Amino acid sequence: MITDHNMTVMDVTLTQAIHEHSTYAIELRNVTKQFRTPTGGIYTALQDLTLSVAPGEFCAIVGPTGCGKSTTLSLISGLAQPEAGETMVMGKRVQDIDPSIGYVFQSDAVFPWRNVLKNVAAGPLFRGVKKAEAYTRAREWIARVGLAGFEDRYPYQLSGGMRKRVALAQTFINEPQILLMDEPFSALDVQTRTLMGDELLELWSSASASVVFVTHDLEEAIALADKVCVLTAAPATVKGIFTIDLPRPRNVEEIRFDPRFVQLYHEIWEALRNEVHISYERNKQLGH
Amino acid sequence: MNVISNWVTKPSATSGKRPRTSTSFRRGLLVNTLRIVFLVLVIGGWELGARTAIIDPFFWGEPSGIWQQIVTWVTQGTAQGPLLVQIAVTLEETIIGFVIGVVLGVIFGVVLGRNRFLADILGPYIKALNAIPRVMLGPLLIIALGLGMQSKVVLSVIMVFFIVFFNAFQGVREVDRNLLANARILGASQRRLSTAVIIPSALSWILASLHTSFSFALVGAVVGEFLGATQGIGLLVQVAMNNFNANGVFAAIIILAVVSLVMEVLITMLENRLIRWRPNANNDGMTM
Numbered sequence: 236m237i238t239d240h241n242m243t244v245m246d247v248t249l250t251q252a253i254h255e256h257s258t259y260a261i262e263l264r265n266v267t268k269q270f271r272t273p274t275g276g277i278y279t280a281l282q283d284l285t286l287s288v289a290p291g292e293f294c295a296i297v298g299p300t301g302c303g304k305s306t307t308l309s310l311i312s313g314l315a316q317p318e319a320g321e322t323m324v325m326g327k328r329v330q331d332i333d334p335s336i337g338y339v340f341q342s343d344a345v346f347p348w349r350n351v352l353k354n355v356a357a358g359p360l361f362r363g364v365k366k367a368e369a370y371t372r373a374r375e376w377i378a379r380v381g382l383a384g385f386e387d388r389y390p391y392q393l394s395g396g397m398r399k400r401v402a403l404a405q406t407f408i409n410e411p412q413i414l415l416m417d418e419p420f421s422a423l424d425v426q427t428r429t430l431m432g433d434e435l436l437e438l439w440s441s442a443s444a445s446v447v448f449v450t451h452d453l454e455e456a457i458a459l460a461d462k463v464c465v466l467t468a469a470p471a472t473v474k475g476i477f478t479i480d481l482p483r484p485r486n487v488e489e490i491r492f493d494p495r496f497v498q499l500y501h502e503i504w505e506a507l508r509n510e511v512h513i514s515y516e517r518n519k520q521l522g523h
Numbered sequence: 524m525n526v527i528s529n530w531v532t533k534p535s536a537t538s539g540k541r542p543r544t545s546t547s548f549r550r551g552l553l554v555n556t557l558r559i560v561f562l563v564l565v566i567g568g569w570e571l572g573a574r575t576a577i578i579d580p581f582f583w584g585e586p587s588g589i590w591q592q593i594v595t596w597v598t599q600g601t602a603q604g605p606l607l608v609q610i611a612v613t614l615e616e617t618i619i620g621f622v623i624g625v626v627l628g629v630i631f632g633v634v635l636g637r638n639r640f641l642a643d644i645l646g647p648y649i650k651a652l653n654a655i656p657r658v659m660l661g662p663l664l665i666i667a668l669g670l671g672m673q674s675k676v677v678l679s680v681i682m683v684f685f686i687v688f689f690n691a692f693q694g695v696r697e698v699d700r701n702l703l704a705n706a707r708i709l710g711a712s713q714r715r716l717s718t719a720v721i722i723p724s725a726l727s728w729i730l731a732s733l734h735t736s737f738s739f740a741l742v743g744a745v746v747g748e749f750l751g752a753t754q755g756i757g758l759l760v761q762v763a764m765n766n767f768n769a770n771g772v773f774a775a776i777i778i779l780a781v782v783s784l785v786m787e788v789l790i791t792m793l794e795n796r797l798i799r800w801r802p803n804a805n806n807d808g809m810t811m
Contacts, residue, residue, distance in 0.1 A: 312651070314704055344705035348723040348800040361710040391802040400600055409709065 244462060245260030259323070261288040266320030267470075268306050278520075282304045282470035283320070290412075293439065293446040295456035297507060298466030299514030304449040305341070306461055306471075308415045311447060312338050324413055334362070337444070339419040345390050345401050351377060352386040354401050358409040376404040380434065396427040400434075407438055414444040418451065428452075432459055432487035440484065453507060457499055458487045465506045468514040475506045479505035540640040584769035592774040602762060603754050606778075613756040615743050615783060616672055616701065620679020623738035628684045629729055632691025635800075642692075653685050658746050665751045675747030675755070682743035691733035694725025727801065729796045737786050741779065 270283040280303035288294045298304050309315040310322045313332040322329040324336070345354045349423055353360075356373035360366070378384055380400040390398055400420060406414070416435075420428040432455060439446060448458050456463045457479055465474040490496055567585045572578035574587035580588060596606040603609060637640040661678050668674035698721050706720045747765050748757025763771025 312706070312708060325791060338705070338708040340701050341703060344699075344701040344703055345703060346706075346720070347725070348726075348798070350800075357706070357719070358709040361706065361712070361715055389800040391800065400614060407710065 237516060245284045258289070259287040260290040261286075261290070261447065262309065262321075262323040263287070263310065264323070265319040266310060266322060266394055268303070268310060268315065269318050279319070279470035281310075282472050284466075284472050285466055286473055286476075288445050288447060290445055293448065293459060293461045294425060295448045295450060295460035295463045296472060297453055297456045297463060297503070299448060299511045300451060300467050300508075302466050302469045303471035303508070303516070304450060304451075306419050306465060308338070308417050309449060309450055311413070312336050319330050320410055332414070334409075335412040337406040337409055339402050339406050339414075339416045341418045341421060342391065343395075343398055343402070343403065344420075345398055347390050347437065349380060350387050350389050350484075351393070351401055352385045354390070355404045355408055357405060357435075362409070365451070370377045376408045379407075379438070380404045395423055395430065399423065405437065407442060410442065411443055414442075416446065416447045416448045416489060418449055420455070421451070428455065434474060435459065436483075436485060436487065453500060453503060454491055455487075457481075457503065458485065458490050463503055465503060465510070468510045468517065474510060475503075477503050477506075564640070574710045579722065581767070582767070582769055584773045588770035589773045589777065592770045593770075593777070594776065595761075601759055603758060605736035607760055608752060609756050610778065610782060612672070613741075613748065613779075614753045616675040616744040617679055617737075617740045618744055618754070619672075620676045621683055621737055622737065623676070624683025624731065624740065625687050625729075627680065628687025628732075629691045630683075632688045632729075633695055635724065636692045636695025636725070637717065637721065649685075649688070653689075657681050657685070658742070661746050661750045663749065670751045670753055672683040675744045678747045679740040682739040686732050686736040686739060687729060691725055692726030695721055697722045697728070727798055729789075730797060733785065733790050733794070737782060737790060741783055745779065752756070 253341065263284055263286045265278065265283050265285055266281055267283060270278045272278050272282060284307065286296075286307070286497075296304050296307060306315070310317055311324060311329065313324075313329045313336070316330075320388075324333055327333075349357065351501075352370060352373055355376050356366075356369040359369035359372060364372075374386065377386060380403055382397060382400055382404070385393065385397065390401065393401070402419070419435075420431050421483075422432060437458060447455070448459060460479050462479060465475045465477070466472070467474045477499065479499060481493065481499075483492060491500075542625060569578065570586045571586075573580040573583070578585075600606060601609060604728055658678075660681060661674075664674040664677050666675060702720055702724065703716065711719055742757070743759035745760070748755035749761050752758045756779055760772055763769075765776060797800045
């Protein structure tokens, strides 16, 4: 009797685990995230947000400024925990930082006191890989992002685009299954940004990672992603999810002239516009 | 004091970005000439004032007398023994005190900087201790530890500790949160976070404090000698003072200044070596 009961419980959890694992790489279930403001109030960044990303899928998140786009990434990464709801990565509840995650930050997060080689080798070294092997792998990745010959440079000696390449190599060397990107190219000029987009797509196509790419640039989102998720003004929740059925491989510079691209842009902008206006008016009142 | 260090560090800092034109060369020549003219005017004016009895050389000394005193000390030795021995004794006390103080300051600074709870408990006591004019501990140390080297070393340690401590503490607190998050995602353990992110990041703060703290180590040693010693430059000053030998006091001051300058250059060299990764390793705030 007792054994029987145990069996059923185990069976249920097992099938659940398999089920979750097979469907989604990332899942946010009704998550709410709040912050304490300096004045002692409570600010709700995310409200009852539900979103899922399939294995190998490229999902872009767009939304008005300050709506909590980056917060979704910190929840998925395990850097922050939600007040309500659940975050699942690869079928497991996120409690700490998962080693299968890679995260490219908005601002420069390469270590200024490490040269390019040591920056790229940081991940393997932190994870206990032997020095010689870590450096060999780092050299390969440096070459792949087109920085061969710059191994000895320090970040301050590189341009913004080159630093971003270092950040990409630093992240990809860990072979992440989940790749989180927080407006990674927003600090770059427009031309460099599209070129970096192409490079990212190429790296991604050979890495088969699931990507969550946060951006405020709708064009970039459509050009890169399989699906675009529009968030509302804060407290953010999902306003709409749009499948981008443009064929791959894509060319980020030219795809925006594709009639289907223009059509999608109109559709998504329709959803986004309202939220942008709400957010803008609110910020104006706050005196930003 | 950074007249020397300026010339040492500038070229490596801007590494040939600014071509050396004949205008800048001529300007450098002019500046150096005027510097020498200034020095000659001050010392010449002093000497002239003393000779014409506008300045009483009995109380205020005279450059020629000071020079005479230094020559006597060098050639015939001081009342306590050869001059070099006196310098060596003071320098030894200073350096031992400096090193111990820096090490303790860095350890305490990093530990308290990383552990908010501990910092909250110990914070008020450290502030209270810091509020004491620390030279006042000198007499106590002489009573407890005697006229030998120990009392001076301990006084130096106390002088240095707080400066380095507060800088290390602040440096740890100012670590870029993005860099910490990045290192955690890349797989750094708590210990790795300290060695790979926090300490390198705090290093520029700590190194900046070394300039001031070396002078303070010297103050600790000299004041200790002043209060009671058998050897050292502080004792030279005290003996000269008791004999109303103003030239002797000035001569000792000049010797101390030279020692201090040499150490300053060495510390600047160390600094530039350790933080090669910084775009402008030369601390312009210290120029003059």
